[in-house]
Amino acid sequence: MKNISIWQDTVNNEDMYDALDKDIDVDILIIGGGVTGCNTFYQFKDDKRKIALVEKNFLGSGASSRSSAKLTFLQEDIYTKLNDKAYLYYRSQKEAIDVISDIINKENIDCDFKNSKSYLYTINSNNIDRIDKEKEILSSFGEKTTSFKKLPNGMRVETGFYVNNTYIFHPLKYIKEIVKKSINDDHKVYENTKIIRIEKYDNYYKCYTENNVITTKYIVLALHYPYFLFPYLMPLKVYLEKSFLGCIKKDKSFDFNAINIEKPLKSIRYYNNYLLIVSASHNLSFSFNNKKIVKEFMDNTNINNYNYLWSNYDLITLDHLPLIGFIDRNMIIATGYNTWGNTNSVVASTLIKDLINHKTNIYKELFNPKRCFSKQKFINYPINIFSSAYSFISSKVNKNKSFYEDNPKFTKLNGKSVAIYKDEKSIEHIIYNKCPHLGCGLIFNEVEKTWDCPCHGSRFNLDGKCIMGPSNYDIGYK
Numbered sequence: 001m002k003n004i005s006i007w008q009d010t011v012n013n014e015d016m017y018d019a020l021d022k023d024i025d026v027d028i029l030i031i032g033g034g035v036t037g038c039n040t041f042y043q044f045k046d047d048k049r050k051i052a053l054v055e056k057n058f059l060g061s062g063a064s065s066r067s068s069a070k071l072t073f074l075q076e077d078i079y080t081k082l083n084d085k086a087y088l089y090y091r092s093q094k095e096a097i098d099v100i101s102d103i104i105n106k107e108n109i110d111c112d113f114k115n116s117k118s119y120l121y122t123i124n125s126n127n128i129d130r131i132d133k134e135k136e137i138l139s140s141f142g143e144k145t146t147s148f149k150k151l152p153n154g155m156r157v158e159t160g161f162y163v164n165n166t167y168i169f170h171p172l173k174y175i176k177e178i179v180k181k182s183i184n185d186d187h188k189v190y191e192n193t194k195i196i197r198i199e200k201y202d203n204y205y206k207c208y209t210e211n212n213v214i215t216t217k218y219i220v221l222a223l224h225y226p227y228f229l230f231p232y233l234m235p236l237k238v239y240l241e242k243s244f245l246g247c248i249k250k251d252k253s254f255d256f257n258a259i260n261i262e263k264p265l266k267s268i269r270y271y272n273n274y275l276l277i278v279s280a281s282h283n284l285s286f287s288f289n290n291k292k293i294v295k296e297f298m299d300n301t302n303i304n305n306y307n308y309l310w311s312n313y314d315l316i317t318l319d320h321l322p323l324i325g326f327i328d329r330n331m332i333i334a335t336g337y338n339t340w341g342n343t344n345s346v347v348a349s350t351l352i353k354d355l356i357n358h359k360t361n362i363y364k365e366l367f368n369p370k371r372c373f374s375k376q377k378f379i380n381y382p383i384n385i386f387s388s389a390y391s392f393i394s395s396k397v398n399k400n401k402s403f404y405e406d407n408p409k410f411t412k413l414n415g416k417s418v419a420i421y422k423d424e425k426s427i428e429h430i431i432y433n434k435c436p437h438l439g440c441g442l443i444f445n446e447v448e449k450t451w452d453c454p455c456h457g458s459r460f461n462l463d464g465k466c467i468m469g470p471s472n473y474d475i476g477y478k
Contacts, residue, residue, distance in 0.1 A: 011172040019192040026050040032222035034064035039349035042178040056194040066312035072166035074118035096346035111173035119258035121160030240284040246306035323369035431464040436473035
């Protein structure tokens with residue numbers, strides 16, 4: 001079983017970009033090379049201004065390479081949750097699918113883009129009303145919905161409905177191609193380039209890497225979890241949800257995707273002859289034992305012989321809407337996609353372009369990161385504060401979790417707290433057992449062999465290289 005995503009294992013990694021090796025001046029700096037950053041870079045493809053895209057590792061190496069890669073507007077019972085904002089959000093998702101479809105066709109991008117009907121279902125009779133409500137809302141928008149009792153692969157359900165004109169694709173193939181189409185003398189991409197500090201001046205920003213400085217008028221923070229917390233109250237507005245994904249080889253493939261409306265979550269799609277399943281979703285702050293979570297995943301899916309098994313994080317907002325827009329003068333953020341990042345990254349890219357070009361966009365206020373939350377949403381503030389505090393304290397109080405057995409070991413070297421993991425070849429990997437972001441103790445992920453921060457989702461490989469933010473620093477012992 002491979003503990004990487006099927007997308008990472010089925011993409012050509014030859015098109016690598018150099019790290020920044022000099023000071024540069026640009027008009028727009030995009031920080032983050034996932035689907036949001038790459039879509040935004042493409043949106044400015046024909047712009048005459050100087051634009052740079054920087055990524056701390058390599059393009060698509062974060063959450064974008066770990067998703068289920070659906071392009072759908074059928075997103076559990078999102079429209080019931082959104083009430084009066086439902087139609088505008090629905091419209092944004094439909095437009096996003098049209099935009100990405102046009103890009104793929106216009107640029108002739110080979111990314112396994114296929115039509116795939118989306119199914120929403122329940123196996124619990126208590127949830128029939130929830131299915132009916134969501135169906136009723138979508139029908140009121142003029143969307144064709146069709147009821148069913150059996151999925152195309154033969155699985156019987158209590159009730160459900162499906163919609164047309166939704167898609168699936170290969171996210172890393174897509175990212176690589178749209179970036180390649182967008183590079184020119186004034187539009188550059190730099191991999192292995194970390195922005196570790198940002199300084200604000202009257203009409204511009206200075207962004208510092210480890211060795212160089214980028215001066216820019218506009219900054220686009222296309223980051224899964226921004227590395228700052230205040231004054232933008234990120235811990236109060238969001239929390240991290242972790243899910244596991246598995247792929248298993250099947251004799252037959254089907255052109256549909258599906259998701260249930262109850263917990264535990266079970267989301268499915270097919271890629272070639274592989275069945276891809278998402279399940280075992282949980283708040284990152286409260287579940288540290290990855291072996292136990294994987295057992296739950298396998299129990300939920302009734303499969304234990306996956307060919308691929310990996311995990312992903314999603315940033316969940318209090319009001320189920322993304323955070324896209326200005327958070328400071330000429331600084332834009334795009335995050336908080338609530339498990340639906342592939343469509344919302346496209347929404348973000350077109351909105352960001354309009355904001356920078358001072359054009360009207362009907363989604364500006366809907367996704368405004370400074371928007372006011374209703375009083376009901378404030379009920380979740382104490383929960384978010386508690387979850388952040390719980391994960392921090394728990395990681396400090398008990399580093400040597402009971403589920404580790406004898407490996408890794410925690411000790412001190414030269415007065416510093418370290419953890420030592422011995423791999424299957426008896427090679428010792430030594431790291432500082434503290435996340436550089438805010439000092440949380442790290443959890444060893446025994447399934448994927450990574451060091452994970454339970455507070456804000458930073459991830460490090462066995463030797464301490466940061467492979468996912470918000471941390472901008474490595475933790476390898478020197």
